[in-house]
Amino acid sequence: xxxxxxxxxxxxxxxxxxxxxxxxxxxxxxxxxxxxxxxxxxxxxxxxxxxxxxxxxxxxxxxxxxxxxxxxxxxxxxxxxxxxxxxxxxxxxxxxxxxxxxxxxxxxxxxxxxxxxxxxxxxxxxxxxxxxxxxxxxxxxxxxxxxxxxxxxxxxxxxxxxxxxxxxxxxxxxxxxxxxxxxxxxxxxxxxxxxxxxxxxxxxxxxxxxxxxxxxxxxxxxxxxxxxxxxxxxxxxxxxxxxxxxxxxxxxxxxxxxxxxxxxxxxxxxxxxxx
Amino acid sequence: xxxxxxxxxxxxxxxxxxxxxxxxxxxxxxxxxxxxxxxxxxxxxxxxxxxxxxxxxxxxxxxxxxxxxxxxxxxxxxxxxxxxxxxxxxxxxxxxxxxxxxxxxxxxxxxxxxxxxxxxxxxxxxxxxxxxxxxxxxxxxxxxxxxxxxxxxxxxxxxxxxxxxxxxxxxxxxxxxxxxxxxxxxxxxxxxxxxxxxxxxxxxxxxxxxxxxxxxxxxxxxxxxxxxxxxxxxxxxxxxxxxxxxxxxxxxxxxxxxxxxxxxxxxxxxxxxxxxxxxxxxxxxxxxxxxxxxxxxxxxxxxxxxxxxxxxxxxxxxxxxxxxxxxxxxxxxxxxxxxxxxxxxxxxxxxxxxxxxxxx
Numbered sequence: 001x002x003x004x005x006x007x008x009x010x011x012x013x014x015x016x017x018x019x020x021x022x023x024x025x026x027x028x029x030x031x032x033x034x035x036x037x038x039x040x041x042x043x044x045x046x047x048x049x050x051x052x053x054x055x056x057x058x059x060x061x062x063x064x065x066x067x068x069x070x071x072x073x074x075x076x077x078x079x080x081x082x083x084x085x086x087x088x089x090x091x092x093x094x095x096x097x098x099x100x101x102x103x104x105x106x107x108x109x110x111x112x113x114x115x116x117x118x119x120x121x122x123x124x125x126x127x128x129x130x131x132x133x134x135x136x137x138x139x140x141x142x143x144x145x146x147x148x149x150x151x152x153x154x155x156x157x158x159x160x161x162x163x164x165x166x167x168x169x170x171x172x173x174x175x176x177x178x179x180x181x182x183x184x185x186x187x188x189x190x191x192x193x194x195x196x197x198x199x200x201x202x203x204x205x206x207x208x209x210x211x212x213x214x215x216x217x218x219x220x221x222x223x224x225x226x227x228x229x230x231x232x233x234x235x236x237x238x239x240x241x242x243x244x245x246x247x248x249x250x251x252x253x254x255x256x257x258x259x260x261x262x263x264x265x266x267x268x269x270x271x272x273x274x275x
Numbered sequence: 276x277x278x279x280x281x282x283x284x285x286x287x288x289x290x291x292x293x294x295x296x297x298x299x300x301x302x303x304x305x306x307x308x309x310x311x312x313x314x315x316x317x318x319x320x321x322x323x324x325x326x327x328x329x330x331x332x333x334x335x336x337x338x339x340x341x342x343x344x345x346x347x348x349x350x351x352x353x354x355x356x357x358x359x360x361x362x363x364x365x366x367x368x369x370x371x372x373x374x375x376x377x378x379x380x381x382x383x384x385x386x387x388x389x390x391x392x393x394x395x396x397x398x399x400x401x402x403x404x405x406x407x408x409x410x411x412x413x414x415x416x417x418x419x420x421x422x423x424x425x426x427x428x429x430x431x432x433x434x435x436x437x438x439x440x441x442x443x444x445x446x447x448x449x450x451x452x453x454x455x456x457x458x459x460x461x462x463x464x465x466x467x468x469x470x471x472x473x474x475x476x477x478x479x480x481x482x483x484x485x486x487x488x489x490x491x492x493x494x495x496x497x498x499x500x501x502x503x504x505x506x507x508x509x510x511x512x513x514x515x516x517x518x519x520x521x522x523x524x525x526x527x528x529x530x531x532x533x534x535x536x537x538x539x540x541x542x543x544x545x546x547x548x549x550x551x552x553x554x555x556x557x558x559x560x561x562x563x564x565x566x567x568x569x570x571x572x573x574x575x576x577x578x579x580x581x582x583x584x585x586x587x588x589x590x591x592x593x594x595x596x597x598x599x600x601x602x603x604x605x606x607x608x609x610x611x612x613x614x615x616x617x618x619x620x621x622x623x624x625x626x627x628x629x630x631x632x633x634x635x
Contacts, residue, residue: 051630052630052634053629053633053634056633056634110501111504114505114508114510115508119429119509119510119511119512120508120509120510136429136446136447136495136512137447143495143496221499222500224496225453225496225500225502226453226455226456226497227494227496227497227498227633229633236499237455237456239361240355240357240358240457240499243455243622243625243626243629244360244361246361
């Protein structure tokens with residue numbers, strides 16, 4: 001009994017923090033999203049269906065996030081395994097470098113890609129010299145959602161690698177040996193032994209990638225301005241200058257949070273049963 | 276001994292510090308009552324100026340000169356015009372800002388929302404009547420003209436006007452700011468509307484034109500924040516923006532002959548930018564001192580030094596500076612617009628742009 005009270009006391013600061021910085025702002029946003037000129041109304045949400053731009057943006061956001069999540073997960077798993085298997089100095093060095101991309105602000109990431117792949121970027125100039133390309137045409141993809149896929153992967157892959165590394169380290173490798181010695185084929189071992197061991201980490205990692213790319217703003221803003229139709233940028237247009245409409249911005253933010261959460265919940269529910 | 280050296284260095288630094296300050300003793304008044312206002316402002320000790328981002332329109336130059344003359348540091352933010360009005364409304368019961376700066380149409384909006392207070396700074400009478408509120412709730416302090424800025428490293432034939440921009444040789448070349456988020460973007464919509472035979476009641480011609488520009492693939496991207504840096508870095512072949520950005524790239528960033536500045540032959544528009552004293556400003560005397568300084572010949576001259584055209588037309592520029600501006604005959608193609616009306620239709624125009632240009 002006394003221990004429980006002690007635990008509650010320990011948890012209290014965290015709860016207060018969440019209440020103050022997560023729940024309270026969400027409640028405010030939710031409340032204001034229903035207000036139109038001081039009256040309760042659903043019109044902010046209904047505009048999601050009537051305004052083509054909002055629907056389009058949600059679609060592009062989903063396509064962008066799913067693409068980056070799939071590529072990030074598929075590349076992240078073997079990378080993290082190679083890293084786990086590599087030993088000594090290299091491993092230590094790589095492990096300390098991996099989180100670095102996560103510390104950069106979106107603006108820095110955006111400009112880094114412009115310096116590499118922009119019209120006067122290093123890679124662009126190199127490729128256009130070799131293959132005789134028009135640098136303007138070649139680099140224009142960078143400012144569309146496809147460019148965002150490339151830029152997002154820069155900070156998504158390290159997230160996947162870091163999540164997976166701990167799974168590899170915690171995996172019980174004697175089970176693999178046991179499976180082999182009992183006559184399991186490679187494929188069977190992979191499917192029945194290895195995959196179940198790392199599956200929770202794969203789920204957690206890919207959910208994290210999806211959530212991060214649905215909400216990412218800074219990189220997209222710095223790299224492609226507001227021309228790419230994704231939800232975070234559309235929300236921005238409603239809090240800035242001409243089209244200020246805080247109610248709509250709030251409603252779109254709620255929709256973004258809701259869609260992301262529901263997608264992740266469904267995803268984890270569906271795939272967790274495989275365990 | 277080591278600590279003797281340290282002490283000496285510290286003493287020298289302290290001496291230099293004492294010689295520098297206290298900044299801002301006025302030797303000669305620019306206008307009657309300046310000294311008294313300054314004393315009152317010094318007691319308030321601070322000044323909060325909303326939406327005056329230092330890299331926009333040479334605000335940094337004004338901050339520095341203000342600090343040098345009066346010893347008061349200007350605290351600024353860079354919200355964007357619309358967000359500034361929203362913020363002022365939210366802070367209505369407990370105002371934090373002393374002054375607010377915006378794309379001129381937002382001055383009228385701010386007055387309508389009751390967040391401004393009337394103030395007539397020095398030289399108020401010299402501001403054209405259409406560009407100020409009669410009571411001084413807002414007044415224009417400088418203007419900008421929509422021009423093309425060309426990076427000649429990419430563009431061999433400099434386009435002369437809006438129609439030229441549709442040419443396939445400018446594929447993936449044009450960058451401009453989003454009309455939904457920036458005053459300059461909206462100014463471009465108005466400029467193209469007039470150039471294509473429309474007006475404030477009928478902006479379809481302009482928006483259709485911009486949609487076509489998008490469709491033929493000549494638009495490289497729709498920008499919002501870092502367009503100046505991208506232009507300097509060589510990422511933007513053709514940039515539609517205000518003239519001061521163009522002059523700044525050419526003369527201050529030193530791109531020189533690699534940059535062409537074009538006032539389109541079909542015509543363009545000039546946009547005024549305005550400032551207000553905020554109702555219930557926490558530092559009213561500092562606010563007055565600041566607004567007077569901006570409207571003084573010195574303040575207006577600092578705009579001009581950053582190639583931002585001051586609202587006072589009689590500001591004398593040094594000849595070498597004046598010669599760098601495009602000739603007045605070119606500027607005659609830049610017309611003025613009924614900005615009060617422009618403010619009423621801008622939301623509609625922004626929506627229309629979003630649907631037609633991005634809605635494909």
